[in-house]
Amino acid sequence: MRDHVSFVPPTTMADQLTPFLRQILRITTTDNRIFLGTFAGTDQPLNLVLVNAEEFRMAVRVAHETEMRLENADGRFVGQILVPWKMIAKVEASIAGQYGSDEEYS
Secondary structure: OOOOOOOOOOOOHHHHHHHHOOOEEEEEEOOOEEEEEEEEEEOOOOOEEEEEEEEEEEEEOOOOOOOEEEOOOOOEEEEEEEEOHHHEEEEEEEEEOHHHOEEEEO
16 A cells, blocks of 8 residues: 655745735835835736835935935825836735734735
8 A cells, every 4th residue: 555645836936925915015126115005916927016006205315325214205196016026125014913913024
């Protein structure tokens, strides 16, 4: 009698992103923009798709180049946007945990 061995395929990057579907993400890009919107999915090269998104621009202060501030604090509604993975510096999600506290994932 042969032992039954089941094959479990390795986890893909897309599989790892599935729990974040319909969650609000904050994406910081390499050109100092922040997009805040609902994660709707990816395309084949893993560019991220956000819906109901807003764009915020970060400006570098001339006197202190390391300090960042929001250039347009009110943001700009951009609707649906595809953010190229090559431009993504950081992705953050806030998922409700136990007792109403939020856990932040980066």
